[in-house]
Amino acid sequence: MSFIPGQPVSAVVQRIEIHKLYEGDNLILGFSIGGGIDQDPTQNPFSEDKTDKGIYVTRVSKGGPAEVAGLRLGDKIMQVNGWDMTMVTHDQARKKLTKKNEDVVRLLVTRKSLEETVRQSMMQH
Amino acid sequence: MEIRRGKFRQSVFMETPQDSDIQKKIDYEIRMREGACKLLAACSQRDQALEASKSLLTCNARIMAYMSELQRMKEAQVMQRVARRSSDAGPMDDRSPCKGKVAISDLRIPLMWKDTDYFKNKGELHRCAVFCLLQLGGEIFDTDMVMVDRTLTDICFDNTIVFNEAGPGFELRVELYSCCSEEDYSAGSTPRKLASKLSSSLGRSAGKKMRAALEPGACSATSNGGGATILLPVPSVQGPKYHLLAHTTLSLSHVQDSFRTHDLTITGNEECSYWLPLYGGVCCRLAAQPHCMTQQMMSGCLRVKLGGEPQGWTNVYGVLKGTNLFCYHQKEDMEAKVEPVLTIGINKETRIRAAEKDPHSKAQNICITNQYGGEEVTHTLAADSREDTQRWMEAFWQQFFDMSQWRQCCDDLMKIELPSPRKPAIVTPKQGSLYHEMVIDKSDDIGTVTDILARRIEEFELRAQLGSPPHWMALFDEDPPHTPQHLPPHSPSPRLHSRQPRSPRCQRTPGLLSSNASLTSDSDSPASVSPCFRQAWSPVASSSSGRFRPRTLSLDAKLSTLRGRGYNGFRCNCQPPTASSVSPRPTQTALSCSSSTSSSSSSEGSNSQESDLGFSRPSGARRSLRILRAKLDPRNWLQSQV
Numbered sequence: 135m136s137f138i139p140g141q142p143v144s145a146v147v148q149r150i151e152i153h154k155l156y157e158g159d160n161l162i163l164g165f166s167i168g169g170g171i172d173q174d175p176t177q178n179p180f181s182e183d184k185t186d187k188g189i190y191v192t193r194v195s196k197g198g199p200a201e202v203a204g205l206r207l208g209d210k211i212m213q214v215n216g217w218d219m220t221m222v223t224h225d226q227a228r229k230k231l232t233k234k235n236e237d238v239v240r241l242l243v244t245r246k247s248l249e250e251t252v253r254q255s256m257m258q259h
Numbered sequence: 260m261e262i263r264r265g266k267f268r269q270s271v272f273m274e275t276p277q278d279s280d281i282q283k284k285i286d287y288e289i290r291m292r293e294g295a296c297k298l299l300a301a302c303s304q305r306d307q308a309l310e311a312s313k314s315l316l317t318c319n320a321r322i323m324a325y326m327s328e329l330q331r332m333k334e335a336q337v338m339q340r341v342a343r344r345s346s347d348a349g350p351m352d353d354r355s356p357c358k359g360k361v362a363i364s365d366l367r368i369p370l371m372w373k374d375t376d377y378f379k380n381k382g383e384l385h386r387c388a389v390f391c392l393l394q395l396g397g398e399i400f401d402t403d404m405v406m407v408d409r410t411l412t413d414i415c416f417d418n419t420i421v422f423n424e425a426g427p428g429f430e431l432r433v434e435l436y437s438c439c440s441e442e443d444y445s446a447g448s449t450p451r452k453l454a455s456k457l458s459s460s461l462g463r464s465a466g467k468k469m470r471a472a473l474e475p476g477a478c479s480a481t482s483n484g485g486g487a488t489i490l491l492p493v494p495s496v497q498g499p500k501y502h503l504l505a506h507t508t509l510s511l512s513h514v515q516d517s518f519r520t521h522d523l524t525i526t527g528n529e530e531c532s533y534w535l536p537l538y539g540g541v542c543c544r545l546a547a548q549p550h551c552m553t554q555q556m557m558s559g560c561l562r563v564k565l566g567g568e569p570q571g572w573t574n575v576y577g578v579l580k581g582t583n584l585f586c587y588h589q590k591e592d593m594e595a596k597v598e599p600v601l602t603i604g605i606n607k608e609t610r611i612r613a614a615e616k617d618p619h620s621k622a623q624n625i626c627i628t629n630q631y632g633g634e635e636v637t638h639t640l641a642a643d644s645r646e647d648t649q650r651w652m653e654a655f656w657q658q659f660f661d662m663s664q665w666r667q668c669c670d671d672l673m674k675i676e677l678p679s680p681r682k683p684a685i686v687t688p689k690q691g692s693l694y695h696e697m698v699i700d701k702s703d704d705i706g707t708v709t710d711i712l713a714r715r716i717e718e719f720e721l722r723a724q725l726g727s728p729p730h731w732m733a734l735f736d737e738d739p740p741h742t743p744q745h746l747p748p749h750s751p752s753p754r755l756h757s758r759q760p761r762s763p764r765c766q767r768t769p770g771l772l773s774s775n776a777s778l779t780s781d782s783d784s785p786a787s788v789s790p791c792f793r794q795a796w797s798p799v800a801s802s803s804s805g806r807f808r809p810r811t812l813s814l815d816a817k818l819s820t821l822r823g824r825g826y827n828g829f830r831c832n833c834q835p836p837t838a839s840s841v842s843p844r845p846t847q848t849a850l851s852c853s854s855s856t857s858s859s860s861s862s863e864g865s866n867s868q869e870s871d872l873g874f875s876r877p878s879g880a881r882r883s884l885r886i887l888r889a890k891l892d893p894r895n896w897l898q899s900q901v
Binding site: 166170192193221231 | 298
């Protein structure tokens with residue numbers, strides 16, 4: 135999942151569609167994010183490459199909409215509803231996820247196990 | 260600002276492979292530039308901004324170079340087509356010299372401070388960020404950025420820059436860019452309160468400097484591009500701008516195997532903000548390795564007359580490299596690095612001629628004459644066929660031509676040290692003090708400090724490589740046996756306050772357990788998960804070689820913030836239930852709260868904090884300021900709940 139500056143990033147991604155849940159007055163997704171281009175990437179416990187400034191899922195609340203939709207801890211979010219998440223600040227990422235007029239967010243996430251799964255399934259054939 | 264590829268492609272009628280190469284390079288640089296612009300717009304720290312600005316300048320310079328190269332290639336193509344059409348082919352047997360590697364290293368630029376400034380060290384410390392941009396042909400490299408103030412006598416750049424394809428007529432342009440870095444008081448020496456007071460007001464001289472910096476073109480400086488003709492729309496970004504301070508051009512005559520000083524042409528004057536008192540020279544080591552010295556220019560089978568026998572021809576495998584013609588018994592010897600049977604010097608004094616036909620062979624002989632200490636020694640060689648002889652003669656002529664072009668570089672092979680591949684930036688621990696070793700988050704209280712220390716003890720004990728325990732372990736002399744065992748899942752320290760609203764704290768997995776165990780448990784994980792992460796993670800990381808120290812607020816700042824707020828107040832969670840009840844949901848750190856607080860006016864966030872945070876916290880305004888500052892402090896790794 136490491137990137138080379140200037141080169142397009144390619145990753146095996148999974149589409150995850152999360153339906154926001156009403157919690158009193160607020161719409162929540164049920165997970166927390168960390169990272170961003172304005173954050174210190176070396177403090178990210180989930181990234182393989184410690185210079186990766188992408189947005190990572192740092193917590194998934196149990197039974198929440200994100201977990202139900204298939205989001206897992208440590209996933210790296212590549213896109214949210216088409217908006218790129220690989221080169222955004224932390225606040226920009228949070229805003230894209232928490233738009234009030236949207237009650238569904240479609241994410242593209244990647245994780246290490248995806249690539250391995252794909253590779254294994256390819257090897258079987 | 261969008262650069263469309265189409266604008267470039269319009270001018271391309273026929274694309275050759277070299278064109279597409281350059282096009283790819285241009286696209287790459289444009290992407291880099293966009294990234295740098297984004298980073299520049301987003302970063303808050305001066306260092307980051309300077310680095311981003313430097314990479315922006317380099318990208319711009321590269322784009323300009325590639326585009327001018329593209330232009331030149333187009334023109335050459337057109338000229339060629341025109342030439343062909345008018346059937347006016349120029350002489351095709353112009354010899355062109357071989358290319359070579361040129362390396363510049365150990366750049367050092369002496370400075371000339373006024374002696375009063377340097378010795379007395381009074382007044383503000385005027386600091387500048389400087390770096391060098393080196394251009395040869397189409398290749399542009401930049402050195403690392405160096406911060407310069409009056410405590411330095413020289414600007415030193417440690418990088419070694421190697422240009423791979425340089426002709427003997429190369430021109431290496433060295434440009435020194437500098438950018439004034441305003442004095443930032445919060446350099447760590449002043450306490451935070453004072454720092455915040457100072458940073459909010461501008462002193463008289465600082466104000467003057469700001470005004471000068473804001474004035475456009477005050478010092479005839481070029482902005483981002485650094486070049487006269489800017490073909491692309493330059494993105495206007497705020498942020499530090501570098502200005503050209505000095506430049507010089509080096510060429511073949513400056514190449515030497517040792518250090519030399521060259522003159523610098525200084526642009527800019529004392530009035531400019533980016534001014535540095537340069538002595539006027541630059542000292543560096545410029546070395547060149549032409550390919551004729553490093554590569555085999557010609558190799559093949561030959562026959563050599565050895566010894567005194569007139570008829571004795573020996574078959575050898577000859578390799579022409581550098582200033583010698585090595586003759587091996589067979590080709591495999593050369594690969595096995597066995598000593599050659601015969602080494603014939605080929606240098607400026609060598610004379611080579613094709614001799615008359617030897618009656619016994621069909622091809623001409625080649626006679627190589629050298630002067631060895633006053634004596635003339637002639638070697639006679641013969642190739643197998645006329646074409647081979649011709650090729651060898653051609654190779655010798657090319658070698659002589661190259662030597663005449665590269666002059667002093669062909670006397671002896673100059674050493675070029677290749678820079679080792681750069682690893683991604685590793686954060687080195689700033690200091691070895693205990694404060695920096697501790698990973699604390701805002702949610703923790705003092706009791707957890709002892710937890711952390713206890714864990715550290717355990718870590719040290721587990722890591723057998725540490726001989727003697729660190730000195731602070733004396734604190735725990737009475738305790739050590741007990742604390743480790745109590746770790747999961749209850750708060751081990753008996754000193755923990757009973758008014759702790761949340762009972763099971765973050766699962767403190769001892770040392771080397773996998774980090775997942777503590778992370779995925781969601782029941783009542785208090786505060787933020789980050790202490791869990793870091794604590795579970797850093798012990799794991801410590802057992803491996805590369806260790807990243809998470810940086811954290813100093814203990815002082817932490818304790819003062821803790822004391823400033825009551826426990827009730829600490830729950831700036833998104834969930835709106837009544838303030839007094841303990842929310843069953845995982846609570847969030849102050850940091851995430853602040854993220855919505857600061858952007859509350861424009862936030863589309865689903866969490867509106869204002870009303871909730873109202874009465875539940877004692878010193879609301881001060882707290883939000885602290886939260887804001889904590890949020891802006893890049894040492895924290897923010898997490899937000901969505």
